[in-house]
Amino acid sequence: MASCSFMKWLISLYLSSCLLSLSCAARVTPNFKYRAVNLGGWLVTEGWIKPSLFDGIPNKDLLDGTRVQFMSVTTMKYLSAESGGGTIIVTNRTNPSGWETFSLWRITESSFNLRVFNRQFMGIDKQGEGVEVVAISNTTGTWETFEIVRKADDRNRVRIKAPNGFFLQAKTEDSVTADFGGNSSWANDDPSVFVMRIARTMRGDFQITNGYGPEKAPQVMKDHWNSFIVEEDFKFISENGLNSVRIPVGWWISSDPTPPKPFVGGSLEALDNAFLWAQKYGVKVIIDLHAAPGSQNGNEHSGSRDGFQDWGHTDENIQQTVAVIEFLASRYAQNPSLAAVELINEPQSPGVSLKSLTKYYKAGYDAVRRHSSSAYVVMSNRQGPADPTELFPITNGLNGVVIDVHYYNLFYDIFNNMTVQQNIDFIYTNRSAQLNVVTTSNGPLTFVGEWVAEWQVSGASEEDYQRFGKAQLEVFGRATFGWAYWTLKNVNNHWSLEWMIKNGYITL
Template structure:
């Protein structure tokens, strides 16, 4: 461990006063001196620095072995965090999903039941239930105590079998456990139990390795935890602490009695009346007393590796010391990384810092078992965590936000606080000792308060917000001021918006607004702007100015002959002028290129700029995922490079500074999406049949033919298989022609979205009715696109098994469940498409599915999206092809955004990715009741939504319910209403960073004319001028 004196010297700069910790440790020492504790160790580490460490008393009273940082002690339930990290490593690799049923991996739980009456499960036990202890699995008595209630009694037989050595592995143990009824329905309550041990077995099944081998290879060895074992080597045995317990149970006895962890050679507990599970045996030939122990290598119980801590009477879990535990928990508060070794993504660790009972259980019931049964406390896979609760306050230990408390039955405990990267460890060696932990945890927050931090309840982020705000505002104000005109254009904020942003600063809602504006200008100039809020504001200012000089020098701009200095006042005055000129020139050029309408600039530049050694992740580094901040940050980060195309025309007339900036942006072209935003139309009904667009096929077979599957079924019965195949092939050959593509181009559209079913790519699965493959039709369409200068978005509209049970996916099914969706086959279809059209100049986007059902769990969907993006990126780089991830309905956007951005780190890990929203005004009872005014107002709301996230509007139309025009019975007035509705939507959807697609190119004459783009143009509801006005620069014919 780090030198204590060095850490203490840094305590003041870390804003933590060690005195309250020392005082608390002194009180614990007095308990050691009085015999209430055999010994005690306490430790606090903040931001990687050892602030406090004290050890008093003995780890073994009989042998008078002093406590020290290398003392080995039994972790018991403190093993769980190590197990959780190991599991999440597999989760990040995509080998398991949180909503997977446990029975998928452990079939013995398929027949699980609830209670003595063995009621059937309302739903299967999910993997997330094992992590959150909402599975209904309980636990049995240990440490010589009798069962306290009926449910503990049901596990007594299982505990005795483990003690007797009748169970030899986790596999055998899980088979026995699955026979015992659950305490409650999965997800309906919280109850601490053997869930983590089941999770350990699940890891063994996934990895085909023993649990101890997997954790050693993936967690312990990478972190350098050389003194952490499931079975202690014999040479380490003298360091293993004895174990004690007070009596009576739950009492305040003045003395403690010795409890060795040995259960004897037979593995049977004995002499329970004296609270001694077995007598220690001492090797008299050794200098050191050596009690035999089941924790020793080769001991009778070491054959059952217990990831949860204890599945028998007294033995189980890992053995470790303070040094190793400190390293492990520092990795956690460092968001998954320690000493350059990253085990988990930061977003995954943040998942552990949230209350799972509040977010992941149905009835949100909390009954914490460990230390407190207090309102204001929730549970995460790492232990109890503070939650927002009106009755909690800073004196309620365990209620601090972003703070986890937990420990082990052997007297160990830990506290983790993410905002201050604080780790507090305690150990006393007394079974179920919680007083020691509470004493030190209270003292730790006292040390923070004494160090100058405000930690009152409800103010957990106050200090961090104030520090971030101070740093941002202390940055070079010249840069911030110069960034304003660019920020107004690129971010889409006006001066009034900025004033409201500053007001939000004062309210603590958007602490980084000034830093955003500073970042915009520094990003445009390639300046490295490290958003490290622990650094001083002055150092940030110095580095920004020094970096700007370096960048300007590298671009060949004249510099003063003076030696470059790191002092701001020494910056050459002409360099400042060049910076200012470059920014103002950029603002003017962008406005000029957009006809002076800066508010309609839309996606002008991309903040995915990454240049090794200059800017690795600008702006993304300061994104927190909070909605208030991401309104600005996500917008900037996902802008496209369409403005760069204008530089070739305007840079010659705008001076050397503009030309230099243009060259700099051109150098980064390979990191941007080069294409203009989509202003396109859908080709629905061609390669996936739908009743509206494909009405000529459907109308023959009546209303029962509601989808492609049912149509093919009727056609096969009526015509036979061969003639059905011929009819479908004829439809595909004649439904869309090159003339259609030419008309699309002439109307002003610059892109087409081509929906197709997976059977077009891989052919239908065995037993399915679809006709395929048919990739030659896609080849033909892309040839036309390339010839006419159209972009193509390839849309996997119908996934294997269906991403929903609705008509658009190809098969309408009332009994559809999300498990029907064959995700692996969907990935394979996307792989075929990406490989086949790699480098094709017309392909500018791929949509990985279409309108996924709300029944699909959000984390399952995001996991699929993550794998789909990685698969496509194997063949198609982000500067050439955009990847579209359907969210479908705006109501689910926040949920998907939160998981994708925080848990999967989606927008930071993957460039040129956008969500797909379908914005219709006619489906659902609510829309049917609205007048035209409500529809126009809703388009404004959609505009705000589209400015929040990277998005493409994959489908929209001019179809309105009858009520919308109920008071407009004059045809000319109705035409004006539709024109207004079209203009409102075009204005709103132009704010989608990747553009929009009208549904559809053609539709049934029996349907509302607002579904048919050709009819809309004929009636002048849409016009080429409207499309161009919405920000769609036409691509010159002859190539993309």
């Protein structure tokens, strides 16, 4: 997003906020506000939070969803799915982009299905001589499974073995065939040799469980769940100015102890423990469906296999998600620590349509209300290009509804060159205006469900971080439901509220 248009958008949001609330100072102030921390990276895996979790996986840089590009050493051009898929594979592109990128589905540590831009899979054309490489199948099978053979002393130099036993070769720029049967010298005149570039990796639940496999994954995940968040953490939370936790969970938790492969059982027991600890230390729990079936945003934290977003495209998919909410609500509705159920985290616009989301939110709200009249129902705003007030019509006539917004001074170019003071001013001016838009006197409650005292500033001092954190606490404290820091524990210090509190960067 260009900085100029971004600023214009923020100004329009501010003007809209005054109209929506009649007075920008008009607010609903409940008796209790949630000062929460997210337990990210626990029951929903995010590799950047704890990278060591993946250390035991062989070929750990080629997990599900890894996006790879292959340059032929003879043509010096990239393998490409012509037209993005639906026809032949060629090797005639100088610069890699979407058509030249393949998403891996990991079968074993060295064999894969390769998905192309239009979602078909690379395979061997079984017609004719059966050697032409194409991308025409919407399903996977023997003829869509390839082995990536890496050079021992240069793992970026590879050969691709086809299901017919031969290696792919780039005979010409417009002809890629699976008919090279000889040994390789790995030299630059070998048409079966490619230089592999990894464009993107994913390290979520699908990647870790499928990467370790059914024999090792259950124990790896159990050890993580039993050690990453423990009872002592809830004691720490209760003693340091926090009164609640937001716990991300994945849709497979409702099938525990035998969820669909490759997911493994045990996260439900961990969530049960969290409720026990919460009750012991007087902490409230916000359950957050962070990963929905089919993935609502294509990110690793949504349980995605390959980065594609498929949630909400079918009624069956929506009904399956409602069933997860029904399961969670029925299990914990009578627990005194339950504060709220968040129906879905960060649905992505425009991939998730407002129509589908509206249908789901109404059904999800009803599912919670069948079991609890007091638990709040949290509806996450869509990420990306979307009207921040678009959920208001859904909430009309509903009780105990909360709108969740996420505010990070990250991820957009506008933040790249901001100074310390500019970041702080942005919180007081722009974020305040954005929060005003969704905080109205007669609308749903507001919740800044994710924020962090991290930015793009290099070399910031401890005092700079303290001022930045204080600004966010002050502004986000005006949200009528509350806020939740992302996250309690993280190898990146400023993303860890535990570290920030212990080291005096944030005081609550």
